[in-house]
Structure formats: structure tokens, C-alpha cells
């Protein structure tokens with residue numbers, strides 16, 4: 699795993715007005731690797747991702763440690779956070795439609811990311827943007843540069859978002875269901891790009907997903923979340939021999955192509971799983 703990029707200890711998050719914590723004492727570290735966070739809907743996966751970027755206005759975030767490289771994320775002012783967010787750490791969301799401004803040309807939005815973080819002329823930013831669109835395998839990048847978000851496909855939109863993020867050369871990328879809206883071929887392309895970032899650029903990647911098959915094949919390690927807690931942390935290769943009954947239940951609830959036609963298992967939930975384990 700080499701160098702630790704992220705050190706999260708006893709992270710607790712409560713949304714404003716809520717009577718319980720959405721995230722309850724989560725701890726993990728991340729090196730230059732692919733870490734999957736899985737768990738059913740509402741288990742707190744996205745809340746953790748947004749908390750790392752401090753994108754939870756109105757929520758209370760506490761932790762014994764919330765450290766990203768040399769930075770204590772809880773101690774930064776909002777102004778200091780602006781230099782970290784989008785520059786040293788970035789997030790890719792499920793649907794690029796919500797991340798791209800619909801009334802501005804795609805390329806201008808990509809170039810602007812570069813202008814925001816680095817001193818250069820508009821012309822240079824344009825060149826960088828086109829080169830990065832090509833790097834994420836967008837053919838005819840000059841034409842796409844001039845298009846509006848509604849004129850490009852979802853898969854292309856996702857690659858545009860990745861190009862935008864890459865221009866800032868981050869050390870940590872949080873991908874929240876980045877491929878669930880994509881068809882299988884585009885999904886593979888996007889995963890290959892993310893994989894290349896970890897291998898070639900040495901970033902740390904957090905992959906938030908419902909999809910156990912995806913994290914099994916793509917990630918190095920996996921956190922299994924249940925009701926705001928991590929119930930089990932595993933090497934992805936050990937997922938099939940998971941010890942925790944919740945993880946076993948999630949695995950049993952995965953449909954298998956060519957498997958028996960027996961009804962899918964019903965996911966069991968026990969109050970004692972809420973106890974802190976990781």
C-alpha cells in the first residue's frame with residue numbers, strides 16, 4: 699500500500715436536524731490503491747465521500763483523525779479547502795448531467811478547471827483541455843470541445859468529467875457509482891482510465907458502489923458498510939470468504955448469470971451488527 703494518503707479515524711457525521719448519526723465511527727486508511735466502499739442504500743457511503751471533500755453544509759463532522767496527506771481536513775478554513783477540493787482531491791459522480799453546466803460548452807468547462815488551478819493563458823488552457831479529452835479517449839476532441847452537455851452521450855460526459863478532474867492532477871479521487879449509468883463497453887473504458895490513474899499516476903482511489911462484482915474485480919481492498927458503520931474490511935480477493943454475516947448476505951443476494959433459478963436470498967439484518975468493528 700506504500701504511503702498513506704488518507705487517515706480516517708472514528709469519523710462521525712450527523713445531518714442538520716437528524717436525531718442519529720448517518721456515519722458512526724468509521725475508520726480506514728488509504729494508500730496508493732483502489733479501495734471499494736460497498737453497502738446497501740442509505741448505509742452512509744456517499745456521506746463519507748462528501749465529508750472528505752467537506753461538501754456537507756449544515757452537517758456536523760467529527761473525527762479523531764481526518765487527515766489527507768499533510769492536511770487536517772477538519773482544521774482547514776473554507777478558503778483553504780478551496781485549494782484542496784478539485785485540485786488535490788476530486789469526486790466523480792454517477793451522472794455527469796448534474797455536474798456539467800448545461801448552458802456552457804463542454805470544452806470551456808474543462809479549460810476553466812485548468813485556469814482555476816494554474817496560472818496560464820486561455821489559449822494554453824484550451825490546448826491542455828483538448829489534450830486531456832484525447833487522453834480519456836474522446837475521438838474528435840476539438841468538435842466535442844465546442845459541444846453543449848446535451849449534445850454528448852452519458853459515457854462521453856463521464857469521460858469529460860474525468861478529463862476535468864485529471865487536469866488538476868489530484869492525489870485522491872472519490873468515484874461515487876461512476877459507472878452505474880453507463881453501458882458495459884463505456885463502463886469498461888471508464889474503469890480502465892481509473893485503473894490507469896492508480897497504476898501510472900499513483901493516486902488513491904475510493905470507489906463507492908453497490909456492485910460487489912465490480913469491487914471484487916476492480917479494487918484492492920473493500921470496506922463493507924452497514925447502517926453507518928464498517929462491519930468488515932477485506933482484501934477484494936477475499937470477498938468470497940467474508941466472515942461477517944452481513945457481507946455473506948450481500949454476496950448471497952447477488953444475482954448470478956447461469957446460476958440456479960432458486961429465489962434470491964433475503965438480506966438479514968441484526969441489531970448487534972451496529973457495534974463498531976473496524
Ligand SMILES: Nc1ncnc2c1ncn2[C@@H]1O[C@H](COP(=O)(O)OP(=O)(O)OP(=O)(O)O)[C@@H](O)[C@H]1O
Nearest residue numbers: 713714716720737738739740741742743744745746
Ligand atoms: N442531505 C441529507 N440530509 C439528511 N439526511 C441525509 C442527507 N443525505 C443522506 N442522508 C441520510 O444519511 C444516511 C446515509 O445516506 P448516504 O446517501 O450516505 O447512503 P449511501 O450508502 O451512499 O446510499 P446510496 O447507495 O443510496 O447512495 C441515510 O440515512 C440518508 O437518508
